[in-house]
Amino acid sequence: MGFLALLYPILCLHFMLFYFVQPLPLCHPDQKLALLQFKSSFSYVNSTTFHFRCDQSYPTTSSWKNENVMEDCCSWEGVTCDTALGHVISLDLNCSWLQGNQFNGPIPSSSFSNLQLLTHLDFSANKLEGRLPPSLFELSQISLLRSSNNQLIGPIPNRIVRYSNLEYLDLSSNFLNGTIPSWCYSLPALRHLNLGHNQFTGHITKISSYSLEELDLSSNKLYSSFPKSIYDLQNLTSLSLSSNNLSGLVDLDMLPQNLQLLDLSENSLLTFSLNTNTHATIPDLQELYLSSCNISNFLNFKYFHNLRTLHLSNILYFSSNNLSDLVDLVRLSKNLIDLDLSRNNFPSFSLDINDNDSTFPNLQEVNLSSCNLTTFPKFLKSLHMLEWLDLSNNKICGNVPKWMLGKDSMYYLKLSHNSLTGIDSQISWHHLEYLDLSSNLLQGELPLPPNSTNMVFFSVANNKLSGNISPSIFHLSNARSLGTLVLSHNNFSGKIPRCIGSFHRYLQVLDLKMNNLSGIIPPQIFQKGNMLTTLNFNGNQLEGTLPSSLALCKELQVLDVGNNKLEDTFPNWLETLQELQVLILRGNKFHGIIRDSKAKDSFPKLRIFDISNNKFTGHLPTSFLEHFKAMMNLHEGKTQVEYMRIPGYYDSVTVTMKGLVFFLERILTIFTTIDFSKNKFDGEIPELIGKLQSLKGINLSHNYLTGSIPKSMGNLTNLEWLDLSWNNLKGEIPIELININGLSDLKLSHNKLVGCIPGGKQFNTFTNDSYEGNLGLRGFPLSSTCGRDERKQPPSSAEEDDEESGFGWKAVAVGYGCGAIFGMSMGYFVFSKGKPKWLLRMIEGNDYHRSSKRVKRPRNNNARGGVRRN
Numbered sequence: 121m122g123f124l125a126l127l128y129p130i131l132c133l134h135f136m137l138f139y140f141v142q143p144l145p146l147c148h149p150d151q152k153l154a155l156l157q158f159k160s161s162f163s164y165v166n167s168t169t170f171h172f173r174c175d176q177s178y179p180t181t182s183s184w185k186n187e188n189v190m191e192d193c194c195s196w197e198g199v200t201c202d203t204a205l206g207h208v209i210s211l212d213l214n215c216s217w218l219q220g221n222q223f224n225g226p227i228p229s230s231s232f233s234n235l236q237l238l239t240h241l242d243f244s245a246n247k248l249e250g251r252l253p254p255s256l257f258e259l260s261q262i263s264l265l266r267s268s269n270n271q272l273i274g275p276i277p278n279r280i281v282r283y284s285n286l287e288y289l290d291l292s293s294n295f296l297n298g299t300i301p302s303w304c305y306s307l308p309a310l311r312h313l314n315l316g317h318n319q320f321t322g323h324i325t326k327i328s329s330y331s332l333e334e335l336d337l338s339s340n341k342l343y344s345s346f347p348k349s350i351y352d353l354q355n356l357t358s359l360s361l362s363s364n365n366l367s368g369l370v371d372l373d374m375l376p377q378n379l380q381l382l383d384l385s386e387n388s389l390l391t392f393s394l395n396t397n398t399h400a401t402i403p404d405l406q407e408l409y410l411s412s413c414n415i416s417n418f419l420n421f422k423y424f425h426n427l428r429t430l431h432l433s434n435i436l437y438f439s440s441n442n443l444s445d446l447v448d449l450v451r452l453s454k455n456l457i458d459l460d461l462s463r464n465n466f467p468s469f470s471l472d473i474n475d476n477d478s479t480f481p482n483l484q485e486v487n488l489s490s491c492n493l494t495t496f497p498k499f500l501k502s503l504h505m506l507e508w509l510d511l512s513n514n515k516i517c518g519n520v521p522k523w524m525l526g527k528d529s530m531y532y533l534k535l536s537h538n539s540l541t542g543i544d545s546q547i548s549w550h551h552l553e554y555l556d557l558s559s560n561l562l563q564g565e566l567p568l569p570p571n572s573t574n575m576v577f578f579s580v581a582n583n584k585l586s587g588n589i590s591p592s593i594f595h596l597s598n599a600r601s602l603g604t605l606v607l608s609h610n611n612f613s614g615k616i617p618r619c620i621g622s623f624h625r626y627l628q629v630l631d632l633k634m635n636n637l638s639g640i641i642p643p644q645i646f647q648k649g650n651m652l653t654t655l656n657f658n659g660n661q662l663e664g665t666l667p668s669s670l671a672l673c674k675e676l677q678v679l680d681v682g683n684n685k686l687e688d689t690f691p692n693w694l695e696t697l698q699e700l701q702v703l704i705l706r707g708n709k710f711h712g713i714i715r716d717s718k719a720k721d722s723f724p725k726l727r728i729f730d731i732s733n734n735k736f737t738g739h740l741p742t743s744f745l746e747h748f749k750a751m752m753n754l755h756e757g758k759t760q761v762e763y764m765r766i767p768g769y770y771d772s773v774t775v776t777m778k779g780l781v782f783f784l785e786r787i788l789t790i791f792t793t794i795d796f797s798k799n800k801f802d803g804e805i806p807e808l809i810g811k812l813q814s815l816k817g818i819n820l821s822h823n824y825l826t827g828s829i830p831k832s833m834g835n836l837t838n839l840e841w842l843d844l845s846w847n848n849l850k851g852e853i854p855i856e857l858i859n860i861n862g863l864s865d866l867k868l869s870h871n872k873l874v875g876c877i878p879g880g881k882q883f884n885t886f887t888n889d890s891y892e893g894n895l896g897l898r899g900f901p902l903s904s905t906c907g908r909d910e911r912k913q914p915p916s917s918a919e920e921d922d923e924e925s926g927f928g929w930k931a932v933a934v935g936y937g938c939g940a941i942f943g944m945s946m947g948y949f950v951f952s953k954g955k956p957k958w959l960l961r962m963i964e965g966n967d968y969h970r971s972s973k974r975v976k977r978p979r980n981n982n983a984r985g986g987v988r989r990n
């Protein structure tokens with residue numbers, strides 16, 4: 121179903137109007153019909169939470185009904201008609217739950233001149249996929265065209281008509297690529313051009329739309345020199361070219377005088393020139409973003425003090441510039457609202473300016489993360505408006521001082537990755553929504569999270585806290601809003617409080633892994649209608665069985681109870697959890713045979729299934745393998761590789777990969793593995809294992825498996841590690857395994873395999889260890905040889921280069937090092953009261969190594985907000 125097909129009914133409708141010339145105050149039945157057809161050509165995502173951009177979202181077109189003849193389609197939501205003639209001139213379908221099908225199929229060559237009456241078309245913040253159809257660019261009357269925040273791919277087609285009216289073109293936040301056609305820069309009436317957050321490449325050609333007021337080409341892959349034609353855009357008020365690969369000179373004196381926002385962050389090859397004697401530069405500049413611009417190398421920060429704009433800017437982002445000069449804060453604007461000097465190298469004293477009251481009366485947001493700070497900068501003391509503070513990744517030691525705790529306006533505080541040892545008094549911020557104290561040296565009892573009705577995120581992971589998890593933390597006002605509670609990697613002991621799940625209606629992440637908790641998991645821990653997506657109890661001393669109330673966690677994506685002392689049979693009753701992606705039972709005392717699946721749709725999204733190190737018996741659970749849909753076709757058509765996460769929290773997991781135990785701090789959504797090792801499974805490996813084509817790793821070692829290695833395994837072309845060692849497998853190694861190009865770790869040792877080891881490709885790289893303890897195996901690399909004719913060769917003789925697998929899992933394990941990883945899979949995020957203010961900033965900010973441009977705060981309405989991105 122093409123975009124064109126979607127527009128086609130409207131086209132017809134104008135065609136009709138051509139014949140029905142008399143003015144129609146109400147929409148014509150045919151026109152109505154056309155809109156209804158238009159409606160039916162979309163599918164919907166039914167969701168109470170949709171795009172993070174949408175303040176509210178609902179299926180706008182659901183009001184499009186033909187219940188009676190008098191129904192006026194011009195009054196339908198999202199539809200605007202020409203008042204005189206009843207022509208549909210505008211369709212506003214942003215945030216409308218629209219899910220497009222692929223824009224594919226041939227585009228009909230019928231005339232689209234009839235569509236010329238449409239002046240506004242807004243499809244933004246939906247889930248439209250596929251390419252932009254050229255027909256979209258034939259609307260000659262169009263003045264506003266928005267399709268931002270969708271999943272469109274491919275290039276911008278050539279325009280077919282002359283656009284004399286186009287004022288607003290926004291295709292941002294898609295996956296569009298190719299070069300930006302020069303027509304985009306030469307539209308005579310254009311005022312807003314936003315093509316940011318795509319994958320455009322190439323040069324920026326001459327910009328001759330002199331009416332431009334806003335230009336945003338940020339977060340692409342443009343490798344142009346800084347376009348000089350920008351100097352001539354006298355009406356330009358906002359310029360964002362951040363996160364590209366721009367080079368060349370920017371003459372700050374030449375920039376348009378009306379600029380209010382300038383964002384050139386993350387273009388490390390730019391150089392800047394500035395006549396420091398001119399004190400009239402850019403008088404209206406309010407927001408200046410020059411993060412990661414390699415400024416220290418060409419311009420001393422002191423020069424910037426002379427730049428008049430610094431005295432006016434309300435928002436100043438200078439992060440990641442290797443600045444090591446003393447920053448004379450006093451010379452910065454008194455109007456500052458938002459200051460980001462993160463990732464620089466200030467000597468700690470440089471920020472200790474006079475802490476008198478008047479310095480920054482309006483300063484609300486301060487980011488000084490990764491600045492080599494050793495103390496809380498004193499100037500923070502005087503900031504009475506402070507709301508948002510990030511001091512993470514410094515070397516601050518000692519206690520959180522009392523004066524910090526008195527800042528009642530604070531809603532976001534991130535102090536992670538320091539050396540803090542304690543907190544001077546009870547945390548008392550009443551408006552706090554986000555508190556991250558993880559990776560410090562906090563000792564003693566669990567600090568109670570603030571008794572704030574807005575509290576959404578609380579983490580004390582990776583500290584040295586001990587004692588019981590006080591049940592009183594669940595009786596605070598926050599009990600009704602808390603979404604993420606992370607107490608992992610501490611030394612908490614005692615039992616899991618009974619009320620943990622029932623109090624927290626919005627709890628999505630409960631992470632207690634790597635502590636010393638004992639006793640049973642409380643049986644009634646979860647109640648119907650809960651929102652839990654991650655439950656992690658790994659690495660404690662928990663006993664007893666899995667509580668069946670887990671079956672009530674319909675949104676559960678990650679269940680990790682590995683490395684405890686649980687004693688139970690396999691929880692077949694979990695198979696109905698439709699969202700479950702990660703199930704880890706490893707290292708417990710689970711036992712018995714795994715009964716056949718009863719559900720038609722069991723574990724449809726499971727991708728990490730680890731039941732190793734238990735006492736399971738009987739055959740491998742074939743009936744489950746049959747249903748693992750996610751393991752069969754996981755990344756078909758996926759344009760993005762993502763981590764499992766919600767803002768502020770990454771899911772993590774311990775897995776055995778290539779024979780080594782890894783703690784994956786972040787889980788990629790393409791990580792797919794099964795681990796049945798170290799149990800007592802017997803019987804044969806089922807042939808249908810070959811259907812699980814997304815698998816990266818299989819470990820069936822240390823069981824009592826018999827029969828031969830299924831040939832179908834050769835179909836597992838994504839496989840990187842395969843461990844079948846320590847079983848009773850017989851027969852020959854199937855030649856088909858040679859087709860697995862990415863296989864870098866093979867263990868077949870200690871079986872009863874015979875015959876010649878296949879030769880060629882990956883098999884030339886395996887050593888003796890892969891095969892030892894199989895007395896009947898011969899050929900390379902073993903010392904016993906195979907005859908020339910005996911040695912099997914792959915059917916196709918051409919030796920391909922062994923390609924390293926696409927991702928270095930080791931790099932992924934520590935969470936860095938791969939440029940291909942971007943975006944995220946946040947599942948969804950539900951809040952008790954609107955969207956937290958820090959959310960958009962986290963989604964678009966430097967958390968993603970993107971330009972950390974300030975994000976306008978969303979309205980804090982009372983509607984239930986939320987996020988869904990997949």
Ligand SMILES: *[C@@H]1O[C@H](CO)[C@@H](O)[C@H](O)[C@H]1NC(C)=O
Nearest residue numbers: 164165166167168178179182
């Ligand atoms: C969405 O689905 C729910 C059931 O899951 C249903 O009650 C509701 O009517 C649906 N909403 C729309 C607009 O389709």
Ligand SMILES: *[C@@H]1O[C@H](CO)[C@@H](O)[C@H](O)[C@H]1NC(C)=O
Nearest residue numbers: 173174175176177178214215
């Ligand atoms: C759609 O966009 C318009 C601005 O073009 C905005 O006012 C409106 O709130 C948006 N709709 C939703 C549901 O976000």
Ligand SMILES: *[C@@H]1O[C@H](CO)[C@@H](O)[C@H](O)[C@H]1NC(C)=O
Nearest residue numbers: 273274275296297298299759
């Ligand atoms: C653009 O993206 C499409 C689909 O993702 C891809 O097939 C094509 O090769 C890309 N083109 C360029 C020029 O990168």
Ligand SMILES: *[C@@H]1O[C@H](CO)[C@@H](O)[C@H](O)[C@H]1NC(C)=O
Nearest residue numbers: 308309329330331332354355
């Ligand atoms: C620039 O803005 C002014 C004032 O809004 C307007 O009169 C003028 O036509 C604009 N210039 C261009 C080239 O559009």
Ligand SMILES: *[C@@H]1O[C@H](CO)[C@@H](O)[C@H](O)[C@H]1NC(C)=O
Nearest residue numbers: 341342343344365366367389
């Ligand atoms: C940036 O552009 C230069 C040429 O100007 C090119 O050599 C370099 O590879 C580009 N870097 C990236 C990351 O695209």
Ligand SMILES: *[C@@H]1O[C@H](CO)[C@@H](O)[C@H](O)[C@H]1NC(C)=O
Nearest residue numbers: 388389391413414415417418
């Ligand atoms: C910073 O600029 C200098 C030249 O001015 C260049 O040699 C260096 O590579 C740049 N650093 C980065 C990180 O781009």
Ligand SMILES: *[C@@H]1O[C@H](CO)[C@@H](O)[C@H](O)[C@H]1NC(C)=O
Nearest residue numbers: 414416417441442443444465
């Ligand atoms: C940062 O500056 C120091 C000197 O102040 C220099 O030695 C170092 O190479 C610079 N780092 C980068 C990445 O430019």
Ligand SMILES: *[C@@H]1O[C@H](CO)[C@@H](O)[C@H](O)[C@H]1NC(C)=O
Nearest residue numbers: 450473474475476477478479
């Ligand atoms: C505040 O500090 C500035 C700069 O040091 C100083 O000039 C001014 O007198 C101080 N004001 C007060 C009230 O102390």
Ligand SMILES: *[C@@H]1O[C@H](CO)[C@@H](O)[C@H](O)[C@H]1NC(C)=O
Nearest residue numbers: 465466467468491492493494
């Ligand atoms: C951080 O500060 C310490 C002094 O507090 C200094 O010795 C060290 O060199 C600084 N580190 C960097 C990377 O500048």
Ligand SMILES: *[C@@H]1O[C@H](CO)[C@@H](O)[C@H](O)[C@H]1NC(C)=O
Nearest residue numbers: 571572573592595596597598
């Ligand atoms: C939490 O605050 C509420 C009012 O906001 C109060 O009624 C309640 O007693 C407080 N609880 C604790 C444990 O301080």
Ligand SMILES: *[C@@H]1O[C@H](CO)[C@@H](O)[C@H](O)[C@H]1NC(C)=O
Nearest residue numbers: 807810831832833834835856
């Ligand atoms: C491998 O997959 C192909 C196509 O999906 C199928 O025809 C073939 O039977 C499979 N091979 C084995 C041995 O299962």
